Amino acid sequence: MTLGEFEFIERLLRPLAQGFPGSLDLGDDAALVDVPEGCQLVVAKDAIVENVHFFSDDPPEQIAAKLLRVNLSDLAAMGADPLAYLTMIARPASTSDQWLEAFVSGLAEDQNRFGIHLIGGDTVATTGPLVLSLTILGLVPRGAALQRRGARPGDLVCVSGTLGDAAMALRIQRGLAVPEEMVPPLLARYRMPVPRLALGRALRGLATAAIDISDGLVADLAHILERSKVGAEIEMANLPLSEAARGLPGARLSALTGGDDYELLFTLPPEHAQHLPALAERGGVAVSVIGRITAEPGLRVLDANGRPLALERTGYRHF
Amino acid sequence: MTLGEFEFIERLLRPLAQGFPGSLDLGDDAALVDVPEGCQLVVAKDAIVENVHFFSDDPPEQIAAKLLRVNLSDLAAMGADPLAYLTMIARPASTSDQWLEAFVSGLAEDQNRFGIHLIGGDTVATTGPLVLSLTILGLVPRGAALQRRGARPGDLVCVSGTLGDAAMALRIQRGLAVPEEMVPPLLARYRMPVPRLALGRALRGLATAAIDISDGLVADLAHILERSKVGAEIEMANLPLSEAARGLPGARLSALTGGDDYELLFTLPPEHAQHLPALAERGGVAVSVIGRITAEPGLRVLDANGRPLALERTGYRHF
Numbered sequence: 001m002t003l004g005e006f007e008f009i010e011r012l013l014r015p016l017a018q019g020f021p022g023s024l025d026l027g028d029d030a031a032l033v034d035v036p037e038g039c040q041l042v043v044a045k046d047a048i049v050e051n052v053h054f055f056s057d058d059p060p061e062q063i064a065a066k067l068l069r070v071n072l073s074d075l076a077a078m079g080a081d082p083l084a085y086l087t088m089i090a091r092p093a094s095t096s097d098q099w100l101e102a103f104v105s106g107l108a109e110d111q112n113r114f115g116i117h118l119i120g121g122d123t124v125a126t127t128g129p130l131v132l133s134l135t136i137l138g139l140v141p142r143g144a145a146l147q148r149r150g151a152r153p154g155d156l157v158c159v160s161g162t163l164g165d166a167a168m169a170l171r172i173q174r175g176l177a178v179p180e181e182m183v184p185p186l187l188a189r190y191r192m193p194v195p196r197l198a199l200g201r202a203l204r205g206l207a208t209a210a211i212d213i214s215d216g217l218v219a220d221l222a223h224i225l226e227r228s229k230v231g232a233e234i235e236m237a238n239l240p241l242s243e244a245a246r247g248l249p250g251a252r253l254s255a256l257t258g259g260d261d262y263e264l265l266f267t268l269p270p271e272h273a274q275h276l277p278a279l280a281e282r283g284g285v286a287v288s289v290i291g292r293i294t295a296e297p298g299l300r301v302l303d304a305n306g307r308p309l310a311l312e313r314t315g316y317r318h319f
Numbered sequence: 320m321t322l323g324e325f326e327f328i329e330r331l332l333r334p335l336a337q338g339f340p341g342s343l344d345l346g347d348d349a350a351l352v353d354v355p356e357g358c359q360l361v362v363a364k365d366a367i368v369e370n371v372h373f374f375s376d377d378p379p380e381q382i383a384a385k386l387l388r389v390n391l392s393d394l395a396a397m398g399a400d401p402l403a404y405l406t407m408i409a410r411p412a413s414t415s416d417q418w419l420e421a422f423v424s425g426l427a428e429d430q431n432r433f434g435i436h437l438i439g440g441d442t443v444a445t446t447g448p449l450v451l452s453l454t455i456l457g458l459v460p461r462g463a464a465l466q467r468r469g470a471r472p473g474d475l476v477c478v479s480g481t482l483g484d485a486a487m488a489l490r491i492q493r494g495l496a497v498p499e500e501m502v503p504p505l506l507a508r509y510r511m512p513v514p515r516l517a518l519g520r521a522l523r524g525l526a527t528a529a530i531d532i533s534d535g536l537v538a539d540l541a542h543i544l545e546r547s548k549v550g551a552e553i554e555m556a557n558l559p560l561s562e563a564a565r566g567l568p569g570a571r572l573s574a575l576t577g578g579d580d581y582e583l584l585f586t587l588p589p590e591h592a593q594h595l596p597a598l599a600e601r602g603g604v605a606v607s608v609i610g611r612i613t614a615e616p617g618l619r620v621l622d623a624n625g626r627p628l629a630l631e632r633t634g635y636r637h638f
Contacts, residue, residue, distance in 0.1 A: 022359075027546055028467050029393040029531060030363035030457070035354040040341075044349035045405040045454055047441045074348040086364040088407065088452040122366045128447010133407040135364055135454040138349070148347050212348060227346055 003097050005123050012104045013118060020084055020117035031119035033084065033137060042138040042145060044074035047088075050129035054191075055173075060099050062191045063132070064106030070214065071136035072114060072195035073262040077212040079146040079204045080138030082114050082197065087121040088133040095130065114197070146203055146210035146266070151228035153295040155208055155267040158276070160196050160285045162242035163217055164251055165189035167258020171250070178248055185244040193262035199283025203266055206275060210266040216257040218311065220265055221299060228267075233300045234291030236309065256301065267293055322416050324442050331423045332406075332437060339403055339436035350438035352403065352456060361457040361464060363393035366407075369448035374492075379418050381510045382451070383425030389533065390455035391433060391514035392581040396531040398465040398523045399457030401433050401516065406440040407452040414449065433516070465522055465529035465585070470547035472614040474527055474586040477595070479515050479604045481561035482536055483570055484508035486577020490569070501563045508561075512581035518602025522585055525594060529585040535576040537630065539584055540618060547586075552619045553610030555628065575620065586612055 003011070009026055017023035022032035035041050048070070050056055054063050068085065075082055087107075091100075111117060121135075169190035172178055178186075196212070203210060209224045217239070225232055239255040263285075268276070273289075280287040294300075301309045322330070328345055336342035341351035354360050367389070369375055373382050387404065394401055406426075410419075430436060440454075488509035491497055497505075515531075522529060528543045536558070544551055558574040582604075587595070592608075599606040613619075620628045 024466060027542070029396040030361045030399070030455075030464075032397075032459075032464055033360040033362060034461075035360055037356060041352040041354060041360060042349045043352060043405065043439065043454075043456070045407055045440045045452075047407045047409060047443045047452070049409055049443050049445045051446060052444050077348040078351075080349070086362065086454060088364055088366045090366060090368055090409075090450045090452075092447075120362060121364045122452070124366045124368050124450075125371050126368045126447060126450060127370060128411075128445060128450070131409045131443075131445060131447070131450045133364075133366070133409075133441070133452045135362075135405060136349075137362070140351075142353075145349075145351055147343060223346070 003100060008100060008123055012100060016104070016108060016111060016118035020119055023117060023119035026120060035139065038142055039139045040142050040145065042075060042078050042080035042140050043135065044071055045133060045135045046071050046074065047131060047133035049131050058191060060102035061106030061109070064103045065110045065192050067132050067134050068107060068110045069193050069195050070262065071134045072197060073193060073212040075136055075138040076196045076200035076264060077146065077210050078140060079144060079200045079210070080140040081201065082116045083137045083139050084117050084119045085137065086119060086135040089123045090126040090131040091123065092126055092128065092130060144204045146200065146207055148209055148211050148224050148227040151209040151224050151230050151267040151293045152269070153230055153293050155269055155293040156273060156289045157221070157232055157234055157291040157293060158268055158287055158289050159240065159263050159265050160199055160283060160287055161263040162240045162245065163213070163261055163263060164254030164258045165242050165245050166260035167254035168245050168248060168251060182244045182248065185242065190260055193260065195262060196264045196283060196285060199264055199279065199285055202279050202282040206272050207266040207268055210264055213261045213263050213265050214259055216259045217255065217265065218257050218299065224265070224267065225299060231294040231297040231299060232291055233294055233302060235302050237304045238288060238290045240286065240288040322419060327419060327442055331419060335423070335427055335430060335437035339438055342436060342438040345439060354458065357461055358458045359461050359464065361394055361397050361399035361459050362454065363390055364452065364454045365390050365393065366450060366452035368450050377510065379421035380425030380428070383422045384429045384511050386451050386453050387426060387429045388512045388514050389581065390453045391516060392512060392531040394455055394457040395514045395516045395519035396465065396529050396583060397459060398463060398519045398529070399459040400520065401435045402456045402458050403436050403438045404456065405438060405454040408442045409445040409450040410442065411445055411447065411449060463523045465519065465526055467528055467530050467543050467546040470528040470543050470549050470586040470612045471588070472549055472612050474588055474612040475592060475608045476540070476551055476553055476610040476612060477587055477606055477608050478536070478559065478582050478584050479518055479602060479606055480582040481559045481564065482532070482580055482582060483573030483577045484561050484564050485579035486573035487564050487567060487570065497567055501567070504561065504563045509579055512579065514581060515583045515602060515604060518583055518598065518604055521598050521601040525591050526585040526587055529583055532580045532582050532584050533578055535578045536574065536584065537576050537618065543584070543586065544618060550613040550616040550618060551610055552613055552621060554621050556623045557607060557609045559605065559607040
């Protein structure tokens with residue numbers, strides 16, 4: 001690495017701040033953010049670590065995109081519109097200028113795609129692996145944020161897109177042999193998750209609870225159940241699988257327990273079921289009903305014959 | 320480490336979120352923050368790394384306090400009032416529960432002292448050293464934030480407190496022999512900087528530019544000069560030294576170029592000089608005039624005889 005911190009900020013990061021006056025060109029101690037009247041600020045902070053959340057030889061552009069997108073997914077889960085972000089980059093001395101340039105170009109491409117700007121952050125040296133943290137800021141009309149609490153008995157349990165693809169990608173990287181043409185679409189799902197921002201926005205005022213699936217369907221549904229003090233019943237046969245994953249060994253189990261899909265999981269009162277096609281249309285993604293909320297606590301997963309599965313075998317941890 | 324991420328958040332971090340409803344008990348994907356009408360949000364993000372910014376055997380409570388305070392100091396430099404914070408903790412497997420508990424108790428004590436709450440963040444595993452990042456949120460009346468741009472020829476250059484203490488503490492830790500009674504006060508300045516929040520607030524509407532001294536007086540004054548497109552002349556003899564540092568070898572050079580003091584450096588139009596005693600009173604800290612802003616660009620440091628020092632020898636880098 002030959003770029004000093006000063007040059008790194010000046011030459012590579014400053015252009016990412018252009019167009020957001022409150023970034024003060026990354027030249028001050030903090031950024032200034034205006035929150036329009038009637039809006040609340042939504043803020044989240046998620047980090048990724050080399051060899052834990054990404055591989056050293058993953059393309060830097062895709063690492064940047066993943067960092068940004070896992071945070072944007074938190075905004076999607078709250079029904080918020082993205083506004084701006086701050087980064088923390090702890091880089092080992094071995095980080096090359098080329099790596100940093102590619103990483104920043106990944107940020108640049110995605111911030112254009114999602115209409116946001118870099119407004120601050122910190123770059124520090126570390127003797128360990130690369131650690132990347134991002135703070136995302138969004139806006140939501142006051143009181144309209146989706147939360148994990150709020151699911152009620154009778155509500156439909158819904159998910160966007162397909163489940164288990166990212167987990168299958170990880171299994172492929174660990175040696176699972178699959179037909180060659182299946183690899184790129186599954187790997188893309190792991191490396192470049194798509195934050196469901198349009199769907200989250202469309203769910204305002206309709207969904208009673210929402211979360212993004214980062215830890216796996218079972219674990220993340222458990223968060224909704226715990227916060228809402230309800231139970232749920234879901235049907236294994238209704239889990240949406242991608243064409244690439246369908247037919248591969250363990251695809252259904254991956255859909256149930258695999259993480260990193262970053263799809264939205266939400267609950268919808270049955271009287272809003274009529275809106276499902278419009279939600280999918282506005283969200284730009286398929287939406288599937290996979291079960292329903294019950295007054296009886298706990299999560300029951302039913303197999304194709306309506307028999308409950310033993311969840312201990314699926315990695316489910318009781319709360 | 321035996322605490323899982325879930326227990327760590329549930330048992331240790333959640334209590335820090337009590338009292339801030341928008342934290343949603345750290346149980347959602349993001350936090351909700353209300354920004355009162357007429358206010359702007361001020362946001363900064365600073366990280367510290369084990370063996371780079373703190374030592375492995377520093378007391379965890381003091382590491383927590385330093386992490387929080389370097390970020391609070393950014394708010395002070397902008398004249399903002401602290402509101403809330405988010406943390407990112409990348410911890411090696413060797414981090415003990417006792418260490419985490421002590422770290423969290425340090426956060427707890429300081430968040431009470433400064434009237435803020437933890438509202439979110441992330442805890443991740445790393446194979447390297449501990450990396451701690453914090454995002455601080457503050458509020459400032461719209462348009463009242465202090466910035467680095469704005470200094471004008473004729474303005475007084477002022478600093479709070481004393482300079483060079485943290486740098487002397489580092490030199491002591493690296494082997495400089497000093498009288499025993501000098502060690503604790505200097506070490507405290509390095510480990511537990513005091514964010515000059517009250518002074519920052521008092522400077523709203525008076526100071527033309529401000530910054531906190533983290534990289535050293537010369538480097539940080541250079542930031543103000545660059546952003547304000549002016550120069551400055553400061554007098555070595557006017558640099559405020561602490562009783563502990565005064566008389567130690569290299570104290571004046573440390574005051575000029577040593578970092579980590581987290582005092583405020585600001586510029587004040589001469590017609591406001593009359594307010595200096597009131598500013599010190601309201602800020603709860605001494606304020607010294609160390610020089611003045613000039614139309615001629617560049618920084619000149621004058622020795623006791625009014626002769627300019629060769630700044631190359633002080634680590635000053637021309638911008």
